[in-house]
Amino acid sequence: MDNNKRPEDMARITTPELAQAFIDEQVAEIKKQVGDKKVLLALSGGVDSSVVAALLIKAIGKQLVCVHVNHGLLRKGEPEQVVEVFRNQMDANLVYVDAVDRFLDKLKDVAEPEKKRKIIGAEFIRVFEEEARKLEGIEFLAQGTIYPDILESDGVKAHHNVGGLPEDLQFSLVEPLKLLFKDEVRVVGKALGLPDSMVYRQPFPGPGLGVRCLGAITRDRLEAVRESDAILREEFAKNGLEGKVWQYFTIVPDFKSVGVKDGKRSFEWPVIIRAVNTRDAMTATVEDVPFSLLQHITDRITKEVAGVNRVCFDLTPKPTGTIEWE
Numbered sequence: 001m002d003n004n005k006r007p008e009d010m011a012r013i014t015t016p017e018l019a020q021a022f023i024d025e026q027v028a029e030i031k032k033q034v035g036d037k038k039v040l041l042a043l044s045g046g047v048d049s050s051v052v053a054a055l056l057i058k059a060i061g062k063q064l065v066c067v068h069v070n071h072g073l074l075r076k077g078e079p080e081q082v083v084e085v086f087r088n089q090m091d092a093n094l095v096y097v098d099a100v101d102r103f104l105d106k107l108k109d110v111a112e113p114e115k116k117r118k119i120i121g122a123e124f125i126r127v128f129e130e131e132a133r134k135l136e137g138i139e140f141l142a143q144g145t146i147y148p149d150i151l152e153s154d155g156v157k158a159h160h161n162v163g164g165l166p167e168d169l170q171f172s173l174v175e176p177l178k179l180l181f182k183d184e185v186r187v188v189g190k191a192l193g194l195p196d197s198m199v200y201r202q203p204f205p206g207p208g209l210g211v212r213c214l215g216a217i218t219r220d221r222l223e224a225v226r227e228s229d230a231i232l233r234e235e236f237a238k239n240g241l242e243g244k245v246w247q248y249f250t251i252v253p254d255f256k257s258v259g260v261k262d263g264k265r266s267f268e269w270p271v272i273i274r275a276v277n278t279r280d281a282m283t284a285t286v287e288d289v290p291f292s293l294l295q296h297i298t299d300r301i302t303k304e305v306a307g308v309n310r311v312c313f314d315l316t317p318k319p320t321g322t323i324e325w326e
């Protein structure tokens, strides 16, 4: 039997009862596969790796070692939430790596989008590898591979990037979600007690805010992306758009425009708001965000975010625009 093929008669996991049955089955399966050995997991805080972590914690507790790499390109509050949920609430064995300076130093003066992506991916593997070498007795690597990853690629999750580990660090894989679709992963995550803000989060690219801080990343402009994104998310949540809009975020380009602030001429960055709906990310339409809400968000961003004097709304569908700007 092909282990990477979803059986035709496999029921879609749509209810808490079905999720519980899946969890019970996987817990037994994981215990059998892993025995008393240790398992390593790169825990980004995204839906898939979080659900894998919660499932493995249930199955093998502290035999799971989660490594959370903070590369400085995460959204506001994300690294803190990973520590709170997994270390404080679930009592997980969590290694938190503050790699912010490392990543930002490597990315300094690099403006080309694909180069930025490559640096972020390669540095992630390097940091993860260093952490893996510090640990002893690890025999397994858990991954949040889901069924679309298997259907669309060779089953290695691009944004996890741990597929590039060197020869002597090739662990056996534990991939309990590999036959599930995204909506099923969410139902399982909910049944495992993960917070809604983790289970229903919008898609977030592996290179994170790095591709939304256009051109060469600087710390001040990166903070402008992070702070404006936090305001946008807060306002969308308050106004009932959080679960409705597929993906929404802000972008800060690497140019300035003239404005006036406190009666004085200002020369500062614009923030661009993007809010789109899609089925499969191949095409996308723009969300019709109420004008009054856009005005309120503009008011908050220009008042609260340092270095910003102007806000624009991107009206472009995909095609001709892609969802991200880089």
Ligand code: XMP
Residues within 6 Å of the ligand: 117, 158, 159, 203, 204, 205, 206, 207, 247, 281, 318, 321, 322, 323, 324, 325
């Ligand atoms: P585009 O910009 O190509 O984006 O219309 C389609 C979807 O893919 C996400 N995206 C990425 N995800 N690594 C990722 O893991 C990346 O480098 C990357 N680039 C784009 C994007 O956020 C959107 O959901």
